[in-house]
Amino acid sequence: MPTIDQQFEERFAVMGPLRERAAKVFPAGVTHVARTAQPIYIDRALGSHKWDVDGNELIDYWVGHGSLLLGHSHPAVVEAVQKQMAKATHPGGCHELEIEWAELVCQLVPCAEMVRFTGSGSEATLMALRLARMFTGKRKLLKFIGHFHGWTDNLVIDANPPYGEVEPGILAAVADSVLSIPPNNVEALKLALEDNDICACMLEPTGGHFGQVPIQGEFLRTLRESTKQAGVLLIFDEVISGFRVAPGGAQGHYGIKPDLTTLAKVLAGGLPGGAVVGRADLIDLLAYGKSGKRYRHPGTFNGNPLSASAGIAALKIVATGEPQRRANEVAATLRHEINRICAEQSVDWCVYGEFSRLCLLTDYDGPRPSTDDFIPYSGDMHKLEATNATLAKATRQALLLNGVDSQPLRGMTCAAHTDEDIARTLEAFEATIGMCKAEGLV
Numbered sequence: 531m532p533t534i535d536q537q538f539e540e541r542f543a544v545m546g547p548l549r550e551r552a553a554k555v556f557p558a559g560v561t562h563v564a565r566t567a568q569p570i571y572i573d574r575a576l577g578s579h580k581w582d583v584d585g586n587e588l589i590d591y592w593v594g595h596g597s598l599l600l601g602h603s604h605p606a607v608v609e610a611v612q613k614q615m616a617k618a619t620h621p622g623g624c625h626e627l628e629i630e631w632a633e634l635v636c637q638l639v640p641c642a643e644m645v646r647f648t649g650s651g652s653e654a655t656l657m658a659l660r661l662a663r664m665f666t667g668k669r670k671l672l673k674f675i676g677h678f679h680g681w682t683d684n685l686v687i688d689a690n691p692p693y694g695e696v697e698p699g700i701l702a703a704v705a706d707s708v709l710s711i712p713p714n715n716v717e718a719l720k721l722a723l724e725d726n727d728i729c730a731c732m733l734e735p736t737g738g739h740f741g742q743v744p745i746q747g748e749f750l751r752t753l754r755e756s757t758k759q760a761g762v763l764l765i766f767d768e769v770i771s772g773f774r775v776a777p778g779g780a781q782g783h784y785g786i787k788p789d790l791t792t793l794a795k796v797l798a799g800g801l802p803g804g805a806v807v808g809r810a811d812l813i814d815l816l817a818y819g820k821s822g823k824r825y826r827h828p829g830t831f832n833g834n835p836l837s838a839s840a841g842i843a844a845l846k847i848v849a850t851g852e853p854q855r856r857a858n859e860v861a862a863t864l865r866h867e868i869n870r871i872c873a874e875q876s877v878d879w880c881v882y883g884e885f886s887r888l889c890l891l892t893d894y895d896g897p898r899p900s901t902d903d904f905i906p907y908s909g910d911m912h913k914l915e916a917t918n919a920t921l922a923k924a925t926r927q928a929l930l931l932n933g934v935d936s937q938p939l940r941g942m943t944c945a946a947h948t949d950e951d952i953a954r955t956l957e958a959f960e961a962t963i964g965m966c967k968a969e970g971l972v
Contacts, residue, residue: 534965538568538927544584545571564595567938568926575602577946580935589934589951589958591888591941596740596770597795599853599886600844601946607799610843614835627838634845635797635807638777641766641787642807646816647833651769651794652680654804655732657827658790659684661806662730662763664815664823672722672731672762674713674745676738676911679767679792684708685732691915713738714749714909723760730763730790735780740770741887742940743911747784754786763812764788769795769804773848774857775885796848799840802831853945857886860943860952862902864888867956869899875963877972882906888941889914892921892972921971928965932958 532540539546548571553559558566571583578601580590590602600607614627632645648654659671671684675693679685683700688710696705709725711718713733722728731753737745757764766788772779773796781787790808797803806813816825831837847853861883868881868890880894882904891914896906907913922938929936934955966972 531968534924534927534931534969537931541586541931542570542582542584545569545582548583562595564937567923568930570930570935577601577603578944578948578951586930587933588930589947589955591934591936591943591955593942593944594800595795596774596942597798597800599774599796599857599944600799600847601944602800604799604844604847604946606843606847607840610799610839611801611836614839617835619836620831620834625835625838627835627842628833631833631838631841631845632805634842634849635793635805638773638779638782638845638849639768639791639793639807640778640781641789641791641809643810644813645805645807646813646827647829648794648804648806649802649829649831650680651767651792651804652682652685653829654769654792654794654806655679655685655765655767656682657806658765658792658808659730659732660825661790661812661815662765664825665812666729666761666763668727668729670707670709670725670728672709672711672725672728674733674738675710676713676743676915677732677734677767678739679732679734680769713743713745713911716749716752719753719756723756723762728760728762730765731757732765732767734771735766735768735784735786735788736771736775736884736887738911739940740942741884742889743909743914744884744905747786750780750784750786754788763790765790765792767792769793771885772796773845774854776854777849777851796844797841798837799842799844801837801840803834803837803841854886856945857943857947860947861886861888863952864943864955865899865902867952868959871956871960871963873898875960875967877963877967879963879972880906886943888936888943890925890939892918892925892939921966924966924969924971925962928962929958931965932961934958 560566560569572580573583574581581587635645636642675688678689683704687708711722737743768779768791772793776783794804865881872879878894880891883889926938
């Protein structure tokens, strides 16, 4: 029998020359670090499916790195963008769509009194940090180990293992301005907040990497009260969770209002775009010459009309709550059924997650999940982030061979996933276990 790797290379043969071309012009042959593992080349996508250049039809659990809550090429978004494309892509001036887009954001996000659009989520988190420093006059950022806030110098500190090591190119003085603590640790939080030079605390309110290490409401409530008492601004990074968890994001779901929030992904309906929203007195620091302070914020594509048109079309549907309900329902069903398959097949794998998230643990030695809110290893981040690289590669390749595309050991659902997609995904997962067993990997 051919190995999983051999079957993968045969099935996705057309991509070989593309990978060779890409390797000559891109570092590691890709344009995003998450696509390094067995990159495949997509020709088109619709709803919950996409088709690669080899003609393989795949059920998609990347969903645009989380940006496509409505699925690929939603008709309302396509129509809005096509209409605007014919009018102007970049008028080099203000336009009504940016106002309507911002008004929708303010209607949906509890903390949003004012909005400033950016070109991406990384730009938004960088802006939020700088606004916090301007407002408080303090220097340090408090963040949680394993929480990703984009790739800018200050915010990438301790975002990915190995923790405690500063990534190349980041100045020591920059690293020293960031204080990282373990998530879900109240004592560490209280101790850190004794530092009177902290301007803000930033976190992913659903947990690092959209809930790979979950954070829940009780800790968030403690965090909100503790930061308020310490005079520290609270920033929710809702680049992924914003509009995906609920119409009002994680803050709407939990009923907790931060001072600032960063948004991207779903915000722009799958097109590029980000935003910082929050208290008016904070966002208004961007006003020209306000109180003698000026934060010069250019950005060629800030609030551009194409992203605005897509964002408006998407957010009008998002506001109903139905896309989130469906995506969460699909994910819960998949988690339950995959865990049932793992138990029946006697493999030491476990799937967990909240909302529309799927996280797969291999080499799992804990109890089987009994409820959907089960968190393995009591939330121990080191165990939840442990990765068997061989199995990660094998499971991704085997799932692709069986018609499912997801990040290695992780995925997200969207409102376009159907009951048929669920059934086919479960069949693919069961077949993947069989293929891994045949190679002695489990």
